[in-house]
Amino acid sequence: MREVHLTSFVSAKMVAERAGVSRSAVSRTFTDGASVSEETRRKVLEAADALGYHVNHLARQLRERSNIVCLIVSDVTTPIRAGMLDILTRKLQAVGKITVVLNTEGDEESVGRAMKLTLHYRADATVVLSGTPSSSLVKTALANGQEVILINRDDRLSGSENVAVDNAMAAREALFLLRRAGCERIALVTSSARTPSLVARERQFVDAGLRDGVAVSVVEAGPTAYRSGFDVARRLFARSNPPDGVFCVTDLLALGFMDAARHEFGLRIPQDLCVVGFDNIEQAGWESYQLTTFEQPLERMAGHVVDLLTRSEPVEGGNDGDAAVFEPVPVWRKSVRPLPGI
């Protein structure tokens, strides 16, 4: 490789000229399974290397798919989101797709803008991690031959594919753990972000309580964040009749809750208070927390997304079947008493 200083991308034409062959020859050299003689191929590769040529995949897509996947997401700094993003980008890259991250505020308008961008950039697929796109935009996307995959948004939008985690199962199990530990005043801490999957966790937990004949008090924190969990615990334990067993719909809330309980009120966990979370973010395993929680099987969920995007024959006009739902796996640590009365 020698020359530099062009200030603009080198094209196949330039390579062709330098190699003394036709543009077609250059193209063929870079498409597998095309017929080029060893001789031409060598000349082309040499010229390409000298010029620093790379095939323009965007021009290529004028005929085929773009291999672009858009990820619509908010709260990227949140460990669970960052985790999902990490795994998805990896797996997508592994199958030759590139990921455009569209960072939104999660509100309808912002998500709408993002959806339009996915259309502008001819993404093969849109994967929605947060927020809910309007159904008309989903329809447009599908009509344009784009796949739409919704993750952990339990609202079924016609035509989209859905992958989700089994909230009901986690909620039931969480209640079980708390009751087995002998907790008598059980509370559910939820967030002000009423996303479908948070709401599902909440409702299922309360319902499970109803079935068991235990009253669950529901308390709404602020946004899904450490600070919200912290603040809500300060409120709760400053009042009479505070809970002795809590299910937080998110690890982040749980971690904040634990910190306030311990450092502001001197509560011991799990002796005085049992806490269960959800997500199994890395911090839940840190020595200061050792939170018992439920892990979202991100790896498998992302794998499923990739499967959907790579199966040979995408379902015409989208999917109307059920969501693929994955079982969260319980992660037993130390924030819940193992046996009653201990």
Place this chain on the structure above:
Amino acid sequence: MREVHLTSFVSAKMVAERAGVSRSAVSRTFTDGASVSEETRRKVLEAADALGYHVNHLARQLRERSNIVCLIVSDVTTPIRAGMLDILTRKLQAVGKITVVLNTEGDEESVGRAMKLTLHYRADATVVLSGTPSSSLVKTALANGQEVILINRDDRLSGSENVAVDNAMAAREALFLLRRAGCERIALVTSSARTPSLVARERQFVDAGLRDGVAVSVVEAGPTAYRSGFDVARRLFARSNPPDGVFCVTDLLALGFMDAARHEFGLRIPQDLCVVGFDNIEQAGWESYQLTTFEQPLERMAGHVVDLLTRSEPVEGGNDGDAAVFEPVPVWRKSVRPLPGI
């Protein structure tokens, strides 16, 4: 909007046909400052809406820039990286650019593959958050008219632009804090990932010690992670003559270190042990840690990146000037004794 079911993107031609105008008219309708009559514009917009048309920005790039920026990054789940990614995607979107996230392992080969992708996808710019691209690839990128921005990689690659944080300043200040607190056995905990900026922090801290006449013992943990900090503390405090003041080159290391010191050895922080971190990730402010640290001014750094990418006249053939360096801001919390002997 009515019809659906096309399974492939709608083009300007289709809109033109439906609206009964020429392709040019459609194009003009969607480029600002073009001259179209109200009447045609209306017809076009109507047809476009009915068909669900969106301009193909990828085709547009055949003539102009792509407005794609590639972010090369590893360890996305790490709070500091997630934070950078969050801010950058936001700010880039705000100026009409979209972000392709290229998730790498940080090693040369993986970064090299990513660099090639940025060329394939005709990115206007490549921003490297982790790993170091080979200088020949950087040269190729620049030769193709792409801007290359390196963040926190102190190795100067000719032609690239650099933005970094002032490691020397933080290292000096960290030592000052520890010494003022009366620490006598000072250690530096670094990671096995010998990235330029980690190495700089380490070297500068040791040098500052030398100047002050205090010996600093350097201990290398595993990769930059909580667990590494934890393990290294277990090793250190199981031996004679353990440190009483530690600068960890990363908050994540510091947090793990604190947890092991407290929970495995019963050490009190800051009474028995002072700890200083770097990054100011969210978790550093959590009640269980209250880590004194240095904040990377991500907001300003990202702002600078965007400035570089949006200035009207990019420097021909790249930049060879100095890096833009930003001062980390000290965040005083509770992991260091405020005054000697307390």
Place this chain on the structure above:
DNA sequence: TTGAAAGCGGTACCAA
């Protein structure tokens, strides 16, 4: 195996 030509979805220029 090769080169010429057409077409992918746009934009820009030109003459009407």
Place this chain on the structure above:
DNA sequence: TTGGTACCGCTTTCAA
């Protein structure tokens, strides 16, 4: 203001 035309970089078909 409008439509026709050329061209952006690439792949594919077609004839040689």
